[in-house]
Amino acid sequence: MTAILIDGKGASQKLREEIATAVARLKLEHAVTPGLAVVLVGEDPASQIYVKNKARQTLEAGMASFEHRLAETITESELLSLIAKLNADPNVHGILVQLPLPAHIDEKAVIESIAPGKDVDGFHPENVGRVVAGEGGVVPCTPLGSLILIKQAVGDIAGKNAVVIGRSNIVGKPMAQLLLAHHCTVTIAHSRTPEIASVARTADILVAAVGRPEMVKGDWIKPGACVIDVGINRVAKESGEGYKVVGDVAFSEASEVAGCITPVPGGVGPMTIACLLANTYLATCRSVGAPPMEIF
Numbered sequence: 518m519t520a521i522l523i524d525g526k527g528a529s530q531k532l533r534e535e536i537a538t539a540v541a542r543l544k545l546e547h548a549v550t551p552g553l554a555v556v557l558v559g560e561d562p563a564s565q566i567y568v569k570n571k572a573r574q575t576l577e578a579g580m581a582s583f584e585h586r587l588a589e590t591i592t593e594s595e596l597l598s599l600i601a602k603l604n605a606d607p608n609v610h611g612i613l614v615q616l617p618l619p620a621h622i623d624e625k626a627v628i629e630s631i632a633p634g635k636d637v638d639g640f641h642p643e644n645v646g647r648v649v650a651g652e653g654g655v656v657p658c659t660p661l662g663s664l665i666l667i668k669q670a671v672g673d674i675a676g677k678n679a680v681v682i683g684r685s686n687i688v689g690k691p692m693a694q695l696l697l698a699h700h701c702t703v704t705i706a707h708s709r710t711p712e713i714a715s716v717a718r719t720a721d722i723l724v725a726a727v728g729r730p731e732m733v734k735g736d737w738i739k740p741g742a743c744v745i746d747v748g749i750n751r752v753a754k755e756s757g758e759g760y761k762v763v764g765d766v767a768f769s770e771a772s773e774v775a776g777c778i779t780p781v782p783g784g785v786g787p788m789t790i791a792c793l794l795a796n797t798y799l800a801t802c803r804s805v806g807a808p809p810m811e812i813f
């Protein structure tokens with residue numbers, strides 16, 4: 518291994534400490550406690566663990582956490598009326614509806630029902646549009662966390678070639694927009710991109726967000742590149758017993774070529790929740806007209 522390991526766990530902890538300081542100041546100076554409401558529909562075990570971690574870290578940052586666990590069988594209109602209540606609740610500054618939702622619920626209708634000012638995921642079309650236009654807007658948590666790690670590892674990224682593999686609304690597309698806003702030359706590669714390995718090899722900054730275990734091989738990477746692995750894939754262990762979590766990058770090969778690389782787990786993952794807390798803090802500041810502390 519020659520690459521420098523990017524410590525997402527450490528960076529997440531540092532960011533959460535900064536947010537806790539900023540929240541304490543907001544409480545003192547504006548008498549407001551940021552509140553985050555998380556809505557979980559159904560019993561998906563991975564989502565349950567994720568939601569529990571979110572609630573714990575929300576409280577640790579000095580914020581209020583409101584959890585709504587709903588049965589898999591809830592109707593779309595029942596879910597929409599809960600969101601309408603949360604939109605109107607002055608103690609709730611951020612709303613996150615855990616995805617994916619059961620098939621009988623229209624995800625788009627749910628996302629669009631969240632008040633844009635409380636949309637701490639940045640998935641509402643108004644926020645998507647504002648981010649693309651460079652007019653503020655809420656930046657989705659995973660791309661924001663990735664950008665923070667890239668800037669900490671690389672420094673000034675203006676003029677760098679960035680390749681984002683994956684074009685999802687949650688990661689690929691907003692990641693590309695953020696890199697563009699930071700003056701990178703950006704390429705989005707995806708399943709229909711011919712010669713994808715040679716496209717990836719042009720990258721000074723390579724972000725893999727496809728959800729395919731270890732797809733990005735060592736020879737896809739330009740020597741010295743910064744490699745950000747957004748993938749979290751559960752695969753069977755070689756022994757046949759149990760599972761392990763791997764990213765979208767073949768880590769051991771890639772770390773022989775890259776200049777710096779995020780591990781999975783312990784890279785981008787921990788940054789996602791920290792950025793959710795940052796977005797909740799920012800939403801609270803906007804709602805009370807407080808200037809936000811510079812936290813990144």
Ligand code: GUN
Binds near residue numbers: 614616617638789
């Ligand atoms: N499910 C997996 N990741 C996310 C996320 O960032 N936001 C929401 N709302 N659901 C998710």
